[in-house]
Amino acid sequence: MGVVNKSLPPKSKRKTMNCYKCKTPNPDNWFYCRECGGKASQPAFTTNLYMGTEAGKRTDVEFSSTTIEEHTKQIISNKQDKSDKFWADKVKQAGVR
Numbered sequence: 001m002g003v004v005n006k007s008l009p010p011k012s013k014r015k016t017m018n019c020y021k022c023k024t025p026n027p028d029n030w031f032y033c034r035e036c037g038g039k040a041s042q043p044a045f046t047t048n049l050y051m052g053t054e055a056g057k058r059t060d061v062e063f064s065s066t067t068i069e070e071h072t073k074q075i076i077s078n079k080q081d082k083s084d085k086f087w088a089d090k091v092k093q094a095g096v097r
C-alpha cells in the first residue's frame with residue numbers, strides 16, 4: 001500500500017467552510033449549520049450534483065445505476081449489430097464474389 005491520494009488535500013489545509021445555504025461562517029465545522037439548521041457542508045460535490053437532478057430526489061440509486069448499466073450494454077450491442085450489418089452491406093455492394 002502506501003499510496004497517497006493527492007487529489008484530496010489534508011483537512012488541516014482546507015479553508016473554513018461557510019454554510020452552503022446561508023453562507024454563515026462555520027469555523028468549528030459543525031455538520032449542521034447553527035444559523036439555518038441545514039447541513040453546513042456538502043459531503044461531496046458529485047453527490048450534490050446528483051441530488052440536484054430529478055433522479056436524485058429518489059432513493060433508488062442502486063436501481064438507477066443498474067438500469068444505466070443495462071442500458072449502456074444495450075446501446076453497445078445495438079451498435080455492434082448495426083456495425084455488422086453495415087459491413088455486410090458494404091461487402092454486398094462491393095460485389096465480393
Ligand SMILES: [Zn+2]
Binds near residue numbers: 021
Ligand atoms: Zn446555514
